[in-house]
Amino acid sequence: MSEETVPQEGGADARPKGLIQQMEELMAALNADLSALDADLRSAAGQERQAGVEGHAE
Template identity: 80%
Template structure:
């Protein structure tokens, strides 16, 4: 996973801690983006990457 998709921990901008569900949603979105990018680079079409 690239550095820009990894959420930063702590810092002055964090007003309150994120809930577990929000963290999981952000991680899943980043994972999906990475997988889509990988599919494009590998030359797979969307239909080929779908399970039957």
Template identity: 70%
Template sequence: MSEESVPLAAGAGQPKGLLQQMEELMAALNADLSALDKDLQGARGSGRGVGEEGAD
């Protein structure tokens, strides 16, 4: 029976840990996407679009 109580005890702490990890991953993803957007905006501004300018 002690085997059953160990996963429950470990499981009680996991959601908070997983939530913290998820928040950190989302923050990193957001930073990466912001940097990518900035790079793409710079490429469009220089006249060398990434496919949109030549599509007309």
């Protein structure tokens, strides 16, 4: 069974990435995106709670 590879950018001397390396890079990028999304959602939820508290304080 052969390992599927995709050439890297950078010319003919660059070694192609292995499938496992590609998967690790994709998982790292996905993890970073999910962390950013989590932070955005927590921030939005905090702002909604703050607006709700301010609205009931009057």
